[in-house]
Structures are given as structure tokens and as C-alpha cells.
Amino acid sequence: MDPLDFTELVDRYYPMLYRFALSLAHNEPDACDLTQHTFSVWASKGHTLRDATKVKSWLFTTLYREFISTRRHAQRWPQEEISAVEHELPSVAPAAIDPLGSSQVMAALQALDEAFRVPLVLFYLQEHSYDEIARILNVPIGTVMSRLSRGRQKLQQALTESNPEDSNIVRLPMRKAAGGPSHG
Amino acid sequence: MDRKQAQFILSALRPDAPEANEPMFAEALALVDSDPKLHAWWQAQQEFDRKIAAKLEGVPVPDDLRDRILAAPKIKPFPTQWRQRILLAVAALVALLCVAASFWNVGAPASAAMNRTVFTDNVMVALGTKGPQLAKLSTDHAEVKAWLKQQDAPVGQIPPKIVPMPSIGCQKYMVAGHVVSLICFNLANGHEAHLFMVEKGALTNPPSSNGPQYDSRNGWNMATWSDRTMSYVLATNGSMDDLKQLFSAG
Numbered sequence: 001m002d003p004l005d006f007t008e009l010v011d012r013y014y015p016m017l018y019r020f021a022l023s024l025a026h027n028e029p030d031a032c033d034l035t036q037h038t039f040s041v042w043a044s045k046g047h048t049l050r051d052a053t054k055v056k057s058w059l060f061t062t063l064y065r066e067f068i069s070t071r072r073h074a075q076r077w078p079q080e081e082i083s084a085v086e087h088e089l090p091s092v093a094p095a096a097i098d099p100l101g102s103s104q105v106m107a108a109l110q111a112l113d114e115a116f117r118v119p120l121v122l123f124y125l126q127e128h129s130y131d132e133i134a135r136i137l138n139v140p141i142g143t144v145m146s147r148l149s150r151g152r153q154k155l156q157q158a159l160t161e162s163n164p165e166d167s168n169i170v171r172l173p174m175r176k177a178a179g180g181p182s183h184g
Numbered sequence: 185m186d187r188k189q190a191q192f193i194l195s196a197l198r199p200d201a202p203e204a205n206e207p208m209f210a211e212a213l214a215l216v217d218s219d220p221k222l223h224a225w226w227q228a229q230q231e232f233d234r235k236i237a238a239k240l241e242g243v244p245v246p247d248d249l250r251d252r253i254l255a256a257p258k259i260k261p262f263p264t265q266w267r268q269r270i271l272l273a274v275a276a277l278v279a280l281l282c283v284a285a286s287f288w289n290v291g292a293p294a295s296a297a298m299n300r301t302v303f304t305d306n307v308m309v310a311l312g313t314k315g316p317q318l319a320k321l322s323t324d325h326a327e328v329k330a331w332l333k334q335q336d337a338p339v340g341q342i343p344p345k346i347v348p349m350p351s352i353g354c355q356k357y358m359v360a361g362h363v364v365s366l367i368c369f370n371l372a373n374g375h376e377a378h379l380f381m382v383e384k385g386a387l388t389n390p391p392s393s394n395g396p397q398y399d400s401r402n403g404w405n406m407a408t409w410s411d412r413t414m415s416y417v418l419a420t421n422g423s424m425d426d427l428k429q430l431f432s433a434g
């Protein structure tokens with residue numbers, strides 16, 4: 001894609017950027033503002049990006065930074081290793097998701113602590129690998145992996161609680177691990 | 185890798201994603217194939233992830249958002265063709281000036297030496313909080329040094345106790361007109377060490393040649409020293425005691 005085709009760029013990315021923004025801002029007007037601002041920054045500075053393959057990450061990074069700077073709340077991202085994730089990892093029976101609407105799933109995501117929500121939403125937008133998410137959020141890869149693991153668990157718990165008649169949780173007994181693949 | 189580690193790793197793997205071929209995921213997926221319980225968990229998690237992703241994709245986007253974005257005033261960057269022409273013109277001009285300078289034996293003036301504070305401040309920027317970005321990854325010292333030499337970056341003496349440690353990679357920086365080299369190492373204690381090297385003459389006040397001086401900044405423990413021709417900063421995320429051990433006798 002020609003990186004300078006602004007309309008095509010907007011068409012390709014604005015829905016997922018808006019959904020990411022909505023998960024951050026919790027309301028439509030602020031999410032729209034964040035999305036618009038991101039493209040506005042692109043329009044003025046995007047030409048400085050030399051690698052066209054980085055456009056997507058650039059847009060998500062810009063939106064996230066704008067959110068952080070607007071809110072002026074520096075969320076701390078403590079580094080976590082695999083040994084910190086000591087509890088079991090349950091899985092919700094996927095059928096439990098079917099009756100839920102998109103807005104319910106978004107609400108469940110929005111209810112998560114930001115530290116878990118942001119990497120999880122980027123993950124579920126399915127546009128970014130774990131290392132791209134780490135770069136967007138400027139956190140170590142190990143932290144992203146930990147947040148994805150624990151965030152998914154919290155999301156599953158939230159969805160199960162919001163849908164109590166289907167609490168078919170499969171738990172897998174776990175052993176305590178000695179180390180992990182974190183990088184930092 | 186045990187079951188828990190495999191679960192942790194697979195939690196970061198998107199359904200049908202290309203990164204599944206990375207060694208870390210491949211190893212976890214191999215365990216999935218041999219562990220029925222893990223296999224059942226993985227199947228359920230993938231389906232869960234696909235469904236959540238589909239629900240997220242179903243979140244409606246305001247009808248007028250696209251039009252509002254496109255209607256906003258925007259500064260158009262130069263078309264690519266023009267940018268390329270301008271860059272080519274600038275490159276040609278620079279080349280012409282270089283040729284002219286060599287013809288008249290003028291040469292570019294050497295960059296003025298910088299204060300050591302400027303150097304260490306830039307080291308801190310390069311380190312950040314997570315460690316520096318590397319241009320070349322290799323566990324082979326010779327390969328790393330060859331890359332730096334190819335980049336006309338200085339390579340000094342690696343402290344003897346680090347020599348047996350595998351390198352992670354290297355990077356080249358420009359600080360106040362001077363080339364700074366970086367080689368990163370994996371230490372035996374599981375921490376990393378980042379060795380920055382600059383020509384001693386690049387500093388107005390190079391560190392002492394009588395052994396390392398120790399300091400801590402921004403969570404990094406650092407040793408600073410010089411030898412006959414080079415100045416060094418070795419930074420580690422390990423403890424100060426571990427750092428000092430790297431320079432102790434015996």
C-alpha cells in the first residue's frame with residue numbers, strides 16, 4: 001500500500017483504532033477524539049516514517065501515547081516474570097461467549113485494570129504480535145506475556161460472573177515453574 | 185519446558201498467527217501435542233480467543249467518524265517521488281562537497297571533545313529502562329567486533345572476566361560527533377552487561393585509568409574507566425556487588 005494514501009490508511013485502520021480507543025477511554029466521544037487526533041498527527045508527521053510496514057504500529061503507539069498524555073496518569077508497568085503467575089490458568093467453555101453481545105464483551109474488557117486491558121485489547125484486535133504490543137506499550141516482552149496471561153484469566157472470570165448459568169470452567173492443575181522466557 | 189510455562193507462552197500466541205513458528209512457541213506447541221490435558225486447554229483457549237476477537241470486531245464504530253477524520257485539515261507530505269529527488273539532490277551536494285574538500289585538502293574539522301557528562305547522559309538514554317536496542321544480534325564476540333569495525337566504530341579491550349560470556353549483540357551511536365560502540369553480554373548470573381566504548385580523546389575529562397569508578401543511575405549499576413586509548417562505561421541490571429566482581433582480582 002502507498003503509505004501516503006491517507007484515505008486508504010483511514011479506511012484500513014480507523015475501525016480498529018476506534019475500538020482500541022474505546023477500550024481506553026470508556027466513552028464514544030473521547031474514543032472518536034483519540035482516533036481523529038491520531039490521524040491528524042499522522043497527516044502532519046507520518047511522512048517522517050521511513051518504513052511503510054510500521055504504519056500500523058505507529059498509529060496504535062501514537063493513539064496510546066496521546067491517551068496517556070491526555071489523561072496525565074502514568075500507569076506503572078511493573079515487570080513480571082513467569083514465577084509471578086502462580087495461580088491456575090482456567091479456561092471458560094467457549095460456548096459461554098456465544099450469547100454475549102459485542103458491547104458486553106467490550107464492557108468486560110473496559111472493566112479490567114488498564115494494565116491488563118490495554119495489551120489484551122491489542123491482542124484481540126489480532127493485528128499485533130506480542131513483541132509489537134511490547135513496542136507499542138514500551139514495556140518488556142515478559143511483561144506483555146504476563147499481562148496477556150493474567151488479563152485473559154481476569155476476562156474469563158468477568159465473563160463467567162456476568163453469565164453465571166454457564167460456569168463451565170475447566171481447570172488444569174499446574175506446577176510451580178522455575179523460570180520463564182521473559183526478556184528485559 | 186513444563187505445562188505451566190507452555191500455557192504462559194501460548195497465552196501470547198494469536199490464533200493462526202505467523203509467530204507460531206518462533207522457537208519459543210514451537211516448543212510449547214510440541215508439548216501441546218504430547219499432553220492431552222494441555223491440548224484440551226489450548227483448543228479451548230484458541231476458540232475463546234477467536235470468539236472474543238470476533239465480538240470485538242463487532243463493536244460498532246460511529247457512522248460519521250470516517251468522514252470527520254477525512255474532513256479534518258491535514259498537511260500533505262511531499263509525494264514520494266519528490267522526496268526521493270530532494271534526497272538525491274542533497275546526497276549529490278554532500279558528495280560534491282566531500283570531493284571538493286578532499287581536493288583542497290580542507291577536510292571536515294574534527295568534532296570537539298565532549299564532557300564526560302554528555303557521554304554518560306547519552307549512555308543513560310540508550311539504556312532506557314529496558315536496555316538498549318541492538319542493530320546486530322550475535323553470541324559470537326568475533327562477529328560482533330567485525331560488525332562494529334565494518335561500521336568504523338571503535339572496539340576496545342573487553343574486561344577479562346566478561347570475555348568468556350556470550351555476547352547478545354551490538355550497536356553504534358553518534359554522540360556529539362563521536363562514534364560510540366556498544367556490546368551487550370549475558371552474564372553468568374542471568375543479568376545483562378552493556379559495554380559502551382568511545383575514543384578517549386573524544387572526552388575532555390575521561391575517566392580514570394587507575395581502575396573503574398562505580399556509580400548507580402536510573403536503576404543501572406555502572407563502572408567507568410579508561411585505558412590508554414579508550415574510555416568505557418559498563419552498565420548492568422545486576423547488583424553492584426556483582427558488577428564489582430567483574431573487576432576483582434582472581
